[in-house]
Amino acid sequence: MYDLHTHTILSDGELLPTELVRRAAVLGYDTIAITDHADASNLAHLVEAVGEVRDSAQCYDVDLLVGVELTHVPPSLIPGLARDAKRRGADIVVVHGETVMEPVAPGTNRAACTCDYVDVLGHPGLLSIEDALEAAKRGIALEITSRAGHNRTNGHVVQVAREAGCRLVVDSDTHAPSDLMSKDARWAVALGAGLTEAESREVLSQDIKRLLHL
Incomplete structure (x- = not known):
């Protein structure tokens, strides 16, 4: 089990990094990315x-x-900051996509999908097929999320990802202890987004190091 999108008290989460890791370990996770809000x-x-x-x-x-x-x-600043994060030692760069829940600047999805230093586009909202095709070219994964509100467009993201040939990941966007998903909850989010059982199994059990080229 993996989760590539979590937050701690280093930004707007409720847990210390070690607390988050411990809770995830008890639930059965073997890979956790801590991806606090950054600028x-x-x-x-x-x-x-x-x-x-x-x-x-x-x-x-x-x-x-x-x-x-x-x-x-x-x-316009996303490519430079993404590159800087990798230069400083980040294993993964997530970009806060154009969710329908927040006033994210138009063009954010495009900037993320055309950047070689971005790994995951989080909750990308009503992502265009043109941007999804750019993400597919670079192996950038699109996120299916369990986060309330952000998950309203999961079905659209799955549909666009299929058409463009994009990779998908299922993440929690954890802020509070209760946000971390159990194995059954992850399965429900994947199926609820419109993935088939076979697709869900593949997405939920993929080799994350291979996905991130680590």
């Missing part, structure tokens, strides 16, 4: 801080991925 003001700090928790995660048999979620960053 130019805190990106360097987040990468350094989460990296300090790797040893704790290993003690709980969890592969901790150091990451950031570029959030409400002007589209």
